[in-house]
Amino acid sequence: MRMPKDAGDALDDEPVPATIEELQPLYRQMLAIRRMEEASAKAYSQGKIGGFLHLIIGQEAVCVGATAALRPDDYVVATYRDHGHAYAKGMTARSMLAELYGKKTGLVKGLGGSMHFFSREHNFLGGHGIVGGHVPIAAGAAFASKYRGDGRVTLCFFGEGASTIGGFAEGLALAGLWKLPVVLICENNQYSMGTPMYRSLAVEDVSMRALAHGMARDRFDGDDVLKVKQRIAIAVERARETNEPTLVEVVTYRFRGHSMSDPGLYRTKEEVEEWKRRDPLGRARSLLVELGAAEADLHALEDDVKAEIADAVGFAESSPVADEYLPYVIKE
Amino acid sequence: MxxxxxxxxxxxxxxxxxxxxxxxxxxxxxxxxxxxxxxxxxxxxxxxxxxxxxxxxxxxxxxxxxxxxxxxxxxxxxxxxxxxxxxxxxxxxxxxxxxxxxxxxxxxxxxxxxxxxxxxxxxxxxxxxxxxxxxxxxxxxxxxxxxxxxxxxxxxxxxxxxxxxxxxxxxxxxxxxxxxxxVPEDEYLLPLGKGDIKREGSHVTLVAWSKMVWTCLDAAKVLAEEGIEAEVVDPRTLRPLDTPLIVESVKKTGRCVIVEVGWPHAGFGAEVAYQVQQHALDFLDAPIERVCSDDVPMPYAKNLEIEVQPQVEDVIAAVKRALYLA
Structure with missing residues (x-):
């Protein structure tokens, strides 16, 4: 299926064809991410995790669906809200939770923490804490792919709050000008920390920013993981085949605060409840049942996820603390 | 060559x-x-x-x-x-x-x-x-x-x-x-973190990099006419810094003047001064001198621009202070 190059504005509700085989693994990933985030929140409230902790609960379909459209050698560049993207790209809950706990066995040896997940093995280029500052990095990885002709595509995730900063604007300008194989995914979760869109953006449609750079765009709801996969796959294919970048806006919602310290007083309970009715996990599960998945199978899957996260928490708890930092300043 | x-x-x-x-x-x-x-x-x-x-x-x-x-x-x-x-x-x-x-x-x-x-x-x-x-x-x-x-x-x-x-x-x-x-025709590489003695001398150590090396060499020529032999140490890289080279020179001369074209407040020369006193305090015969640009944004007018930046005479004056000749 080919979308027209300019598919902005189109928040269509056309159902995406689904099979249990395709949906079930994506549901499992989303569920694991949610359980991992819940375990992180619990450990945070117990004082076992420090610093900033930005949970992705509510937005799981975006990172899971988008990453499902990639090859393993494709690159992903993410923000400080990176746990879901890392899990979807193949990193283990053990390595991530151990990182949050500041342990030696952590993904980045206890040196990065929640906001700075990286994995060379999984072509995961971070985990970046400066809003928009990673957009040029993603363009740079795409530049390298085009330079070498290696056929890889880079996915770059950011929020709608990043669409006002210079790094975003310059990254887009150069990706558009040089036709770099990157898919820029705006996870529009409606709030830039505590500021709603109408107070931070003059337009409702973030994907319109693509027009200034001669770039393809797309825009759709992010509660259907299969739709995310299908639509991102179109942009990925465009990047791989023609080097053309795409700006994709996926409309979503985070159920929790911006970070653990945010009680979310800037939005109403009713609004949050309304979005929770569109929970991508609930939607995927109902669809699986509709497609004929056996409840027993789903329960088994859910128990398996529960065990995976419990094991990861145990691993994080029992791992030795981080103990070296000097070797990672300058590469000899 | x-x-x-x-x-x-x-x-x-x-x-x-x-x-x-x-x-x-x-x-x-x-x-x-x-x-x-x-x-x-x-x-x-x-x-x-x-x-x-x-x-x-x-x-x-x-x-x-x-x-x-x-x-x-x-x-x-x-x-x-x-x-x-x-x-x-x-x-x-x-x-x-x-x-x-x-x-x-x-x-x-x-x-x-x-x-x-x-x-x-x-x-x-x-x-x-x-x-x-x-x-x-x-x-x-x-x-x-x-x-x-x-x-x-x-x-x-x-x-x-x-x-x-x-x-x-x-x-x-x-x-x-x-x-x-x-510059030799054959290929060569220089290591990062290794400084270079641009001029040998025994009476005072001048530490400078980039353009200020040239100012210091000019000042050293004038000083030599007065019998003062300045050693000009060019660290070449500021990070990593070849502290041992600077310290050894100061141990030999007993006096240190740091010349930089940057501003004085929190300028790199302050770090050099810290390293020198830390590692060669007992060898210093005078307080460490710093010569910097004035603590102002650069003016446009040519005369003011010259006035703001370290000149040969400023370096000579600092050397003479360090030698208690001023």
Whole structure:
């Protein structure tokens, strides 16, 4: 299926064809991410995790669906809200939770923490804490792919709050000008920390920013993981085949605060409840049942996820603390 | 041995390294078709094509970040800032990304990139285009900071910087491009972190880098006529700093004058002074002297611009204070 190059504005509700085989693994990933985030929140409230902790609960379909459209050698560049993207790209809950706990066995040896997940093995280029500052990095990885002709595509995730900063604007300008194989995914979760869109953006449609750079765009709801996969796959294919970048806006919602310290007083309970009715996990599960998945199978899957996260928490708890930092300043 | 300009030396270094390694490319404003705002990249486009000599729009944060991303996945970018004054709009890429990714990733990703371009006060271009920013970058762990004073140093250090696996901030002297020095035809590399004695002397140690090395050499000539032999120590890289070389010289002379074209407050010379007193206190026969620019944005008028910056006579006066001759 080919979308027209300019598919902005189109928040269509056309159902995406689904099979249990395709949906079930994506549901499992989303569920694991949610359980991992819940375990992180619990450990945070117990004082076992420090610093900033930005949970992705509510937005799981975006990172899971988008990453499902990639090859393993494709690159992903993410923000400080990176746990879901890392899990979807193949990193283990053990390595991530151990990182949050500041342990030696952590993904980045206890040196990065929640906001700075990286994995060379999984072509995961971070985990970046400066809003928009990673957009040029993603363009740079795409530049390298085009330079070498290696056929890889880079996915770059950011929020709608990043669409006002210079790094975003310059990254887009150069990706558009040089036709770099990157898919820029705006996870529009409606709030830039505590500021709603109408107070931070003059337009409702973030994907319109693509027009200034001669770039393809797309825009759709992010509660259907299969739709995310299908639509991102179109942009990925465009990047791989023609080097053309795409700006994709996926409309979503985070159920929790911006970070653990945010009680979310800037939005109403009713609004949050309304979005929770569109929970991508609930939607995927109902669809699986509709497609004929056996409840027993789903329960088994859910128990398996529960065990995976419990094991990861145990691993994080029992791992030795981080103990070296000097070797990672300058590469000899 | 051929005598070539600082500009030609830098150009040769890039040509040789781009010939040697197909992963090296250069990117920046006017580096290609225009042949370089300061002509340092002259001829590169013709030799290496648009694929490896990439003209950019005016977007320092964008192309500096593209360099960081490309370096993370194995290319070896040279990012030219038309002047280091413009690096300030890209400093997030240098400080938050290039300098930290090796650490943040627990050693999984490194950033072999060179940020280079002219730096330091120029001539009558006003305060936004005329300032010394090395103290900013020298402050940051994860970076290397190189400030060559001669054509010979410029070539050998740039070749090493391009081969280094870490981000290197390579600050060329904007007023040094036309200076000449003997540069061998055979390939050579100079290590980062090793200073050089530019002139030997026994009475006082002058520590200076980039353009101020030349000011110190001129001052040393005048002082020699009065029987004062100044040793001029050029650390060449500010990070890592060749502290032992400076300390050994001060142990020999017992006096130390640090000359920098930057501002005095929290300037790099203060760190040098700290290192010297820490490691050679018992050898000092006088307080350490610093000669800096005045603590002001650079004025435009030629006479004021000269007045603000360290001149030969300022260095001579500081030396005489250190020798209790003033």
């Amino acid at each position: 051929p005598v070539i300009s600082y500009r030609e030396a830098l150009n040769q270094a890039m040509v040789e390294e781009m010939d040697r390694d197909p992963d090296v490319f250069i990117m920046g404003e006017e580096v290609g078709h225009y042949q370089g705002a300061y002509k340092v990249t002259q001829g590169l486009l013709q030799r290496f094509s648009e694929r490896r000599v990439v003209d950019t729009p005016i977007a320092e944060m964008g192309f500096a970040g593209i360099g960081v991303g490309a370096a993370m996945v194995g290319l070896r970018p040279i990012i030219e800032f038309m002047t280091f004054n413009f690096s300030l709009v890209a400093i997030d890429q240098i400080v938050s990304n290039a300098a930290k990714i090796y650490q943040m990733s627990g050693g999984q990703f490194w950033v072999p990139i060179v940020f280079r371009g002219p730096s330091g006060p120029a001539v009558q271009v006003g305060s936004q285009h005329s300032q010394a920013l090395e103290s900013f970058y020298a402050h940051v762990p994860g970076l290397k900071v190189v400030m060559p004073s001669t054509a010979y140093d410029a070539k050998g250090l740039l070749k090493t910087a391009i081969r280094d696996d870490n981000p290197v901030v390579f600050m060329e002297g904007e007023t040094l491009y036309g200076t000449t020095w003997e």
